[in-house]
Amino acid sequence: MAMQIDKEKCISCYACEQECPTKAISYDEDGKFEIDPYTCVECEGFYEEPQCVAVCPVDGCITRLEENKWAF
Ligand code: SF4
Ligand code: SF4
Numbered sequence: 001m002a003m004q005i006d007k008e009k010c011i012s013c014y015a016c017e018q019e020c021p022t023k024a025i026s027y028d029e030d031g032k033f034e035i036d037p038y039t040c041v042e043c044e045g046f047y048e049e050p051q052c053v054a055v056c057p058v059d060g061c062i063t064r065l066e067e068n069k070w071a072f
Contacts (some may be wrong), residue, residue: 002037002065002066003050009061016052025052037065 017025024039043050053062
C-alpha cells in the first residue's frame with residue numbers, strides 16, 4: 001500500500017518531502033511532487049499516520065493509492 005499525490009492539487013510547497021521517513025517523495029520533471037509507491041510504507045513503523053497527509057496544506061491532495069491502479 002502507498003499514498004499518491006494529486007498533481008492538479010499539489011502546490012509544490014515541499015512540506016511533505018521533508019517529513020517522509022523513507023524519502024519516497026521527490027520532485028519530478030513536471031515541477032510537481034510525486035510519491036514512489038515502492039518506497040512509501042504509509043509511515044508504518046515510523047508514525048501513527050501518514051506524515052505527508054498530516055502536513056499537506058491542501059485538502060485531498062494526498063490520498064491512498066487505489067488497489068486497482070496496480071492492475072495493468
Ligand atoms: S505515507 Fe509516509 S512513507 Fe509514504 S510518502 Fe507519505 S510520508 Fe512518505
Ligand atoms: S505537502 Fe501537499 S501541496 Fe505540499 S508539496 Fe506535498 S503534496 Fe504538494
